[in-house]
Amino acid sequence: MHISERTISALAYVVSGDPVSRVASAVSPYRSGPKLVTFFNEFGSNDVYGNGFPTRYTYVQEKLRNFNDSPVIASIIQAAFDRLGFEEDGKSVDDAVVYFNRYLKADGFEVYESRGTFRLRRVGDQLVEVATEIVAEAVSVEFIEEQLEKCRRKLSEEDYDGAITNARSLIEAVLHDIESKLTGKEAQSEGDLIRDYKRVQKILNLEPSREDISNSLRQVLTGLTSIVSGIAPLRNRMSDAHARSYKPSRHHAKLVVNSAQTLVDFLFETFAFQQRQGTLKGAAPESDD
Numbered sequence: 001m002h003i004s005e006r007t008i009s010a011l012a013y014v015v016s017g018d019p020v021s022r023v024a025s026a027v028s029p030y031r032s033g034p035k036l037v038t039f040f041n042e043f044g045s046n047d048v049y050g051n052g053f054p055t056r057y058t059y060v061q062e063k064l065r066n067f068n069d070s071p072v073i074a075s076i077i078q079a080a081f082d083r084l085g086f087e088e089d090g091k092s093v094d095d096a097v098v099y100f101n102r103y104l105k106a107d108g109f110e111v112y113e114s115r116g117t118f119r120l121r122r123v124g125d126q127l128v129e130v131a132t133e134i135v136a137e138a139v140s141v142e143f144i145e146e147q148l149e150k151c152r153r154k155l156s157e158e159d160y161d162g163a164i165t166n167a168r169s170l171i172e173a174v175l176h177d178i179e180s181k182l183t184g185k186e187a188q189s190e191g192d193l194i195r196d197y198k199r200v201q202k203i204l205n206l207e208p209s210r211e212d213i214s215n216s217l218r219q220v221l222t223g224l225t226s227i228v229s230g231i232a233p234l235r236n237r238m239s240d241a242h243a244r245s246y247k248p249s250r251h252h253a254k255l256v257v258n259s260a261q262t263l264v265d266f267l268f269e270t271f272a273f274q275q276r277q278g279t280l281k282g283a284a285p286e287s288d289d
Contacts, residue, residue, distance in 0.1 A: 001068075001069070001070070001071065001073050001074050001109070001156065001157055001158075002068060002069050002073075002107070003068060003073060003104065003107050003109070004103075004106065004107050006103050006106070007100075007103040007104050007106070007107055008061060008064045008065060008068065009061065009103075010099070010100055010102075010103040010104075011064055011076075011077065011080065011100060011103075012057055012060040012061045012064060013026070013027065013028070013057075014027060014028045014080050014081070014096055014099075014100055015028070015031065015036070015039065015060050015064075015076075015080050016028075016030075016031055016036065016056050016057050016060045017029050017030035017031050018030075018056065018057050020099065026091075027091065027092075027095055027096040027099045027100075028080070028086065028089075028091055028093075028096050029085050029086060029088070029089035029091055030089070031056070032056075033049050033053055033056055033059070034049045036056055036059060036060060037049045039079070040063045040076075042079075043067065043072050043075060043076055043079075044072065045063065064076070071153070071157045071159075074120050074153060074156055074157060075153075077104075077111065077120055078111075078117075078118055078119055078120055081093055081096060081097060081100075081111060081118035083116065083118070093118070097111050097113075097118065105123055108122055108123055109121065109122055109123060109156065110122075110123050119149070119152055120152075120153070120156050121152060121155070121156055122155070122156060143173060144170065144174070144264070147166050147167075147169060147170040147173070148170070148261065150162070150163075150166040151163050151166045151167055151170070151257045151260075151261075154166065154253075155250070155253060155254060155257065158250070160247075160248045160249065160250060160252065160253035161247075161248065161253075163253045163254075163256070163257055164234055164248060164252075164253055164256050164257075166257075167231065167256050167257045167259075167260035167261075168193065168231055168232070168234065168256075168260070170260055170261075170264060171193065171197075171228065171231065171260050171263060171264060172193055172196065174264050174267060174268075175193075175196040175197055175199075175200050175267075176196065178200055178203075178204075178267060178271055179196070179199055179200050179203065181271075182200075182203050182204075182271075183203070192232075193228060193231070193232040194228055194229055194232050197225070197228040198225075200267070201225070204267070204270050204271065204274065205274075206221055206224070206270065207221070208221040208222040208225065224263055224266065227259045227260075227262075227263055228263070230259075231256055231259065231260060234248075234256060
């Protein structure tokens with residue numbers, strides 16, 4: 001990821017907490033020299049604060065230039081907008097985002113908020129969100145968020161192979177965990193994503209062959225099966241897990257990621273609904289109390 005010199009200057013104000021001009025106040029919390037060293041050391045630097053240390057703003061600018069054109073710059077941008085730090089200092093993180101996005105959008109990117117966390121994406125990109133708050137009992141929310149964040153980050157970094165790999169890993173892990181929760185046994189797959197999905201599909205009663213559903217719903221369920229069947233071989237043909245026979249473009253990778261997230265969200269909603277209704281094996285209807 002590359003950001004312009006103007007954007008580096010704007011980001012330096014956000015990270016350092018210096019006033020953005022002679023007539024305007026700072027838009028972010030003040031970071032002392034030692035705090036700035038700690039901030040950048042978390043991203044791989046090995047600096048020590050002491051005599052001869054440059055001015056805070058100059059130091060931040062140089063560090064940002066060093067990390068520019070690397071995946072780390074995206075992580076630095078996201079870390080700069082820590083809502084808790086802003087609130088503790090009485091600053092508005094939303095105002096800081098508006099200020100910084102004026103410059104960042106000229107580079108084709110923007111900072112946006114998702115579930116209380118500020119993330120980075122290309123201007124105009126909107127990925128499907130997964131309602132992970134409803135499935136704390138179905139699968140590791142932390143793992144899901146980790147995989148989704150990897151997908152977002154790799155798309156912003158133009159690592160389309162990696163985004164496809166993480167999207168497939170997300171589906172695989174969710175299928176395994178839901179199956180384990182429903183059957184009480186550890187899922188065994190040997191990497192066969194289609195077979196994994198068909199087992200969970202049967203347990204959740206999502207088979208298109210059901211006679212008690214409409215034709216339109218049958219077509220939708222068949223479409224979900226097609227999504228899995230399409231994504232399953234992509235890890236071999238397009239992703240970074242094996243020698244590639246085809247290099248994916250951005251719109252291909254984004255389609256895979258959005259398809260994976262749509263599928264996962266539907267499985268979550270289905271699991272939660274059947275759990276509330278007590279139709280899952282060993283499950284009882286949730287109490288209204």
